[in-house]
Amino acid sequence: MSHLQDQLDEITSNTRELVQPERLAIGERAVEDLFATGIEQSILPAGAKAPEFALPDSTGRTVKSADLLALGPVILNFFRGRWCPYCVTELEAWRDLYPTIRERGALIAAISPQTIRQSDFMQGQHNLPFPLLNDDGCRIAEQFGLVYTIPPYHQQHYLSMLVNLPFVNGDESWKLVLPATYVVDRDGTIVFAEAHSDFRVRPEPDEVLRHLPARP
Secondary structure, X not given: OOOHHHHHHHHHHHHHXXXXXXXXXXXXXXXXXXXXXXHHHHXXXXXXXXXXXXXXXXXXOEEEHHHHHHHOOEEEEEOOOOOOHHHXXXXXXXXXXXXXXXXXXXXXXXXXXXXXXXXXXXXXXXXXXXXXXXXXXXXXXXXXXXXXXXXXXXHHHXXXXXXXXXHHHOOOOOEEEOOEEEEEOOOOEEEEEEEOOOOOOXXXXXXXXXXXXXXX
């Protein structure tokens, strides 16, 4: 089985072959600028209590964190949106591991600022068996310390690539989330937390699964 990071690195390699260097430089600058803010150090860490939430899934039905945790520990995956090939690849990896997650007595939910309609498209297109939750305005992600505002020079870059975040997310804020993965124990305690300023880097699912609490 190929590692997730190998698949992501292949996307990066293909992108570098196809995109002009001056355009690549804008994305690199944005990653460096975001890293320099220290946002990675301010995410909600392992040992903290996870904020509770009640968010709509891709059908508009409200999913509550308390209801998920009543059934077992929960993997929470914060992702940027269906327009991000790295996020799609990561969620497809979790899709393929979904039977393993359930065998371990755990659940997974993915959270993003994209609209319910976008999540509905994504769920069907990629056959994702777990809920995609709409965090309108990044309010829950904010409580996890994952939110930043895309600077104007990078907004223009996104628009030139036909990534219209105000349309995708349904607001004009240009807020986005760090891709992040959490494991939350049934009592609401975070037992694993990882987020990266560089959207091309994600934790290996195998490592995340190792942090799932043992079944009672």
